[in-house]
Amino acid sequence: MKDILILGIETSCDETAAAIVKNGRHILSNVINSQISIHQQFGGVVPEVASRKHIENIAGVVDMAFKEAGLEYSDIDAVAVANAPGLVGALLVGVSFAKGFAYAIDKPLIAVNHLQGHIYANFLEHENISFPAICLVVSGGHTSLLYMKSRGDLKLIGETRDDAAGEAFDKVARFLGLGYPGGPAIQKAAQNGLAGRYKLPRVFMDRNNYEFSFSGLKTAAMNLWRKSEKQGDANISDLAAEFQEALVEVLVDKTVRAGLEYKVNTLLMAGGVAANQKLRNMLKKRAEETGLQLYFPALQLCTDNAAMIAGDAHYYYINEQFAPLTLNAHPGLWSL
Amino acid sequence: MHICIGSDEDMQQLGRQIARVLEKGDVLYISGELGAGKTTLARGIARGLGFTGRVSSPTFTLMNLYPGTPEIYHFDLYRLQVGELDDLGWEEYLEGNGVSLVEWPLVAESIFPGEALLIHIDLVEEDYDRERKVFISAGGKRYMQKLEELNEIVNTGH
Numbered sequence: 001m002k003d004i005l006i007l008g009i010e011t012s013c014d015e016t017a018a019a020i021v022k023n024g025r026h027i028l029s030n031v032i033n034s035q036i037s038i039h040q041q042f043g044g045v046v047p048e049v050a051s052r053k054h055i056e057n058i059a060g061v062v063d064m065a066f067k068e069a070g071l072e073y074s075d076i077d078a079v080a081v082a083n084a085p086g087l088v089g090a091l092l093v094g095v096s097f098a099k100g101f102a103y104a105i106d107k108p109l110i111a112v113n114h115l116q117g118h119i120y121a122n123f124l125e126h127e128n129i130s131f132p133a134i135c136l137v138v139s140g141g142h143t144s145l146l147y148m149k150s151r152g153d154l155k156l157i158g159e160t161r162d163d164a165a166g167e168a169f170d171k172v173a174r175f176l177g178l179g180y181p182g183g184p185a186i187q188k189a190a191q192n193g194l195a196g197r198y199k200l201p202r203v204f205m206d207r208n209n210y211e212f213s214f215s216g217l218k219t220a221a222m223n224l225w226r227k228s229e230k231q232g233d234a235n236i237s238d239l240a241a242e243f244q245e246a247l248v249e250v251l252v253d254k255t256v257r258a259g260l261e262y263k264v265n266t267l268l269m270a271g272g273v274a275a276n277q278k279l280r281n282m283l284k285k286r287a288e289e290t291g292l293q294l295y296f297p298a299l300q301l302c303t304d305n306a307a308m309i310a311g312d313a314h315y316y317y318i319n320e321q322f323a324p325l326t327l328n329a330h331p332g333l334w335s336l
Numbered sequence: 337m338h339i340c341i342g343s344d345e346d347m348q349q350l351g352r353q354i355a356r357v358l359e360k361g362d363v364l365y366i367s368g369e370l371g372a373g374k375t376t377l378a379r380g381i382a383r384g385l386g387f388t389g390r391v392s393s394p395t396f397t398l399m400n401l402y403p404g405t406p407e408i409y410h411f412d413l414y415r416l417q418v419g420e421l422d423d424l425g426w427e428e429y430l431e432g433n434g435v436s437l438v439e440w441p442l443v444a445e446s447i448f449p450g451e452a453l454l455i456h457i458d459l460v461e462e463d464y465d466r467e468r469k470v471f472i473s474a475g476g477k478r479y480m481q482k483l484e485e486l487n488e489i490v491n492t493g494h
Contacts, residue, residue, distance in 0.1 A: 087398075140395075162375065162392045170395065175370055215392075219371040223464030 004317055005076045007065065007101075008310025009058075011094030012086025012114045013140075014050055016057040017306035018065035020076065024314025025124060029068035030300075030307040033057045051089035058097050065306075073105050078322075080110040080313030082117060082306075084330035085141070091329035099325050110313040111323040114304075115142065116154070118270040121297035121308040123151075129295060132264045136255045138279070139271035140166035140181075143251070145210045145258050148268070151315065157258060158210025165247060166273045168214035172243055175222050176236055183273055186240045190278070193237025195245035198224055202249050210254055217246055248279045256286045267294045275302040337487050341468045347373050350470065351380015353489045354453075357482040358385065358435050360406045363449055365441035368457030373468055374439045377457065381437060382408050393439060399429070407434030414440040421447055451476030453483070 003022050010017040019030040066073065081098035083091060102109040119135050135146040135154075143160040163171070166183055173182030178189055200220050205211045221243045228234040259267050267287055273279065274296050287294035301308060316322070341347050354364075358381070366374045379391040385404035394400040394412045402408040409429040413421075421444055430436050430449060441448065458469040474483040 159390065160392070161390055162379075164392070167392070167395050171370060215375065219464050222371050226462055226464070 004078075004314060005071065006078050006080050006110070006310045006313050006317060007062070007076045008112075008306035008308070008313060009062065009079070009081045009094045009098045010114070010117070010304055010306040010309050011054045011058065011090050011097075012082050012084075013090060013304060014053075015304040016054050016061050016093075017304060017309075018058075018062040019306035019310050020065055020069040020071060021124070021307055021310035021314065024311050025127075027124065027307045027311075028071070029065045030305060031061050031064045031068065032300075032303075032305055033061050050087060051093055054090055054093035058093060062097070062101070073101075076105070076107060078102075078108045078110050078313065078317050079105075080112050080309050080316070081327075082114040082309050083111045083323075083327055084113055086114055086329075086331060088329055088331035091331065095327060095329045099327060103325060108317075108322040109325060109327060110316045110321070111327055112309045112312050112316070114309075115139075115271075117308040117312045118302075119146075119148075119154075119268060120312040121270060121301040121305070122268050122295045124301060124307060124311045125298060126295050129268070130265050130293070132262065133266035133268050134255060134259045134262055134264050135268040135270060136251065136274075136283075137271045138165045138251065138269070138273035140164060140170065140273075142166075142271060143212050143214070143273075145255065147258075147262055147264075157262075158212070158254070160212040160214060161205070162213050162215035163218060165212070165214060165251065166271075168218045168247060169273070171218055172221050176225065176239070178236070178240070181272075183276055186244055187276055187278065189237050189240035190244045191237075193235065193239070193241035195238075195241040197235070197238040198228070198242040200224065200242050200246040202246055202253075204250060204253070210258055212250065212254065214247065217243070244276070244278050248276065248282055251279060252282045252286050255283065256290055256292065259287075259292045260290060265293055267292050269294070269296040270302070272303050275299050337473075337483065337490070338469060338471045339490060341373070341470055344373070344376055347376045347468065347470075348380030348383065350490070351377045351382075352384035354455075354472075354486060355381045355384025356489055357485045360433050360435070361431070362482075363430055363436045363438065363452040364455060365438050365448075365452055366455045366457070367439075367441060368468075369459065371464055372457040372459060374457060377455065377470075378410055378437045378439065381435075382410070385435065401434075404435075409434050409436045411436065411438040412440060413438065413443050416443050418443055418447075451479060453479050 008019045016033040020028045079102040133148045137144045143165045145158045147155045170182035173185040178185040375393045387402040387404035400410040454473045456471045460466045474480045
């Protein structure tokens with residue numbers, strides 16, 4: 001059978017990314033131009049700045065993806081792009097570029113949901129993932145548990161009612177002056193600290209459902225910090241460690257419980273917060289104890305990238321699910 | 337007017353009461369520090385306008401749109417600098433067919449409409465465990481009237 005080569009493009013937030021993936025499995029190139037250093041000074045992504053940077057970067061990033069893969073434009077079979085969800089101005093840069101590019105080389109266009117791409121990052125690396133599975137999607141905009149009956153069949157079983165996990169990390173990091181992005185910043189601070197010296201609540205909401213709430217934990221952490229500052233015994237590493245532990249414990253508990261109750265064999269994790277070491281270790285341990293098979297993407301595939309977009313697109317290609325050149329970006333399509 | 341709020345539930349209840357005086361085209365500015373309860377209040381308002389889904393501060397997207405009656409545009413301007421407002425496309429929302437809730441409005445002070453309901457939430461003695469003080473004032477005649485209606489609703493409980 002002839003190899004299928006797909007170019008993926010991803011510009012939903014602060015990374016301009018392009019990748020070429022063969023047969024939905026083999027990453028031939030994976031180029032990411034991050035704007036994090038630019039957004040650091042703002043303490044978060046600024047949409048207009050992000051859009052402008054995407055425009056400056058996209059052509060070079062795509063060219064680099066071809067160069068690294070050692071391919072010509074005409075070698076690829078389709079152009080895939082993340083068109084939802086994200087910042088509309090940022091998404092539009094990728095969508096517009098992909099449309100123009102697909103038209104110019106006369107190849108089909110494929111639209112991929114960015115979040116679904118995150119989930120399928122698992123499939124780039126792992127063969128024979130067995131279904132049904134429970135998938136935890138944790139990022140700056142999301143904290144969702146999904147029941148996956150098969151590769152394309154996803155059902156949302158619970159999500160956060162307020163802040164996403166990554167958002168809680170960002171806000172608490174900002175409050176503590178630890179910088180952006182908050183997840184890595186807190187993880188780093190926590191390395192020198194001990195969880196348990198401060199006591200933060202584990203917010204389970206109802207133990208019988210799969211809903212999350214991190215807004216209360218965020219406020220509790222900030223309050224505790226203020227009080228201990230007043231008392232003069234503030235230790236930022238200890239607070240970071242306790243905050244991380246409190247958040248991760250709830251994520252792990254609900255994910256494992258969903259796995260057991262839905263009687264699946266497999267747990268999947270996806271999204272930027274899936275790069276958190278504490279979360280990876282704790283979930284791994286609990287999965288082993290309960291006999292569930294756990295998969296998560298390699299660190300560089302947890303954060304935004306285009307290989308996951310090109311990988312996911314492979315299955316659209318096989319099923320001939322192509323997008324028209326009138327394709328638009330959808331910022332608000334947060335659900336799958 | 338100013339109101340003392342003792343819990344999350346009370347904050348949402350206040351939001352539902354505020355929602356009763358709102359209509360298409362209304363603008364609300366909600367200020368207060370991180371963790372003060374701005375989003376909780378916004379959630380109450382959204383509930384009062386008939387939206388039952390997830391309400392969270394749009395830190396990532398800058399604006400969330402909720403299909404309430406009328407539509408709700410929930411802004412979070414925390415990270416923005418003055419010059420960056422231009423490209424947000426806010427005019428079509430703030431001057432449009434829904435209710436706009438704007439968190440961290442300071443950066444937009446001289447740019448967004450001055451006629452609005454202004455809500456400020458204060459912590460008491462910087463303590464997150466304690467009650468909140470909510471100050472509500474009006475900019476412009478139309479909102480003065482709304483403020484009076486709201487005062488009536490809050491005082492009588494219905």
